[in-house]
Amino acid sequence: MTSDALRVPSYLRDVYGWAYLTPSLARWLDRQVVVQTILWGNAQRLIGDVLAEVKPGDRVFQPAAVYGDFSRQVAAKVGTDGKLDVRDIAPLQVDLTRRKLADLPQAHVACGDAADPHAQQADVVACFFLLHEVPDDLKVRITRAMLAQVAPGGRAVFVDYHRPGRFHPLKPLMRRIFDWLEPFAQRMWQSEIRDIAGPAATGFRWRKRTRFGGLYQIVVAERA
Numbered sequence: 670m671t672s673d674a675l676r677v678p679s680y681l682r683d684v685y686g687w688a689y690l691t692p693s694l695a696r697w698l699d700r701q702v703v704v705q706t707i708l709w710g711n712a713q714r715l716i717g718d719v720l721a722e723v724k725p726g727d728r729v730f731q732p733a734a735v736y737g738d739f740s741r742q743v744a745a746k747v748g749t750d751g752k753l754d755v756r757d758i759a760p761l762q763v764d765l766t767r768r769k770l771a772d773l774p775q776a777h778v779a780c781g782d783a784a785d786p787h788a789q790q791a792d793v794v795a796c797f798f799l800l801h802e803v804p805d806d807l808k809v810r811i812t813r814a815m816l817a818q819v820a821p822g823g824r825a826v827f828v829d830y831h832r833p834g835r836f837h838p839l840k841p842l843m844r845r846i847f848d849w850l851e852p853f854a855q856r857m858w859q860s861e862i863r864d865i866a867g868p869a870a871t872g873f874r875w876r877k878r879t880r881f882g883g884l885y886q887i888v889v890a891e892r893a
């Protein structure tokens with residue numbers, strides 16, 4: 670479903686309302702330096718991992734808005750021969766992203782639920798830190814919807830949290846942050862994204878790499 674009238678789901682209102690639905694705070698958070706800080710200085714490296722999977726001319730689907738200049742960098746990479754299609758379920762995020770991309774004709778932004786099947790196929794589906802912010806049943810639905818959208822020869826790229834190594838110095842702090850602010854994130858420490866996809870994982874070649882002592886993962890599912 671793609672409509673600016675989509676209902677904002679309760680998990681988003683109750684857990685992340687302050688971050689994504691409050692105009693003054695959202696405008697303040699929507700900066701690359703903030704994203705870089707939240708990701709302990711790894712944002713650009715992780716964006717680079719997504720960009721490495723994108724070619725000029727590609728059709729890229731991004732199921733949710735990302736603060737900072739992630740979408741601008743993806744749009745720049747696909748160029749005017751390509752297309753970047755961004756969706757978000759929150760009208761405020763749709764507005765912010767539209768404004769950020771207004772001068773890039775290859776970018777299109779609309780309201781949509783990442784869990785809903787999407788008719789258009791994409792060469793690259795770029796799911797950047799969305800899964801850890803949604804309830805577990807939605808992780809399954811979103812992962813499946815993302816895979817279903819991948820065109821033959823294309824790929825889905827998931828960048829998200831991952832269980833850090835046993836002695837990672839930030840592990841106790843991240844656990845507390847998850848308990849306090851990110852109640853759906855723990856699952857990313859327990860399950861592989863491939864397993865979350867279930868039977869939908871079949872027919873894809875999967876590869877995974879981790880960064881920053883295992884705190885982050887980049888999982889690529891390439892349609893065989």
Ligand SMILES: C[S@@+](CC[C@H](N)C(=O)[O-])C[C@H]1O[C@@H](n2cnc3c(N)ncnc32)[C@H](O)[C@@H]1O
Pocket residue numbers: 681689704732733734735736737756757758759762781782783784797798799802803
């Ligand atoms: C991509 S995630 C996290 C990104 C990361 N924290 C950042 O901005 O740097 C944040 C976005 O996901 C959106 N979102 C949450 N659930 C969604 C859903 N079911 N469909 C589409 N967008 C969704 C939120 O509205 C928010 O704009």
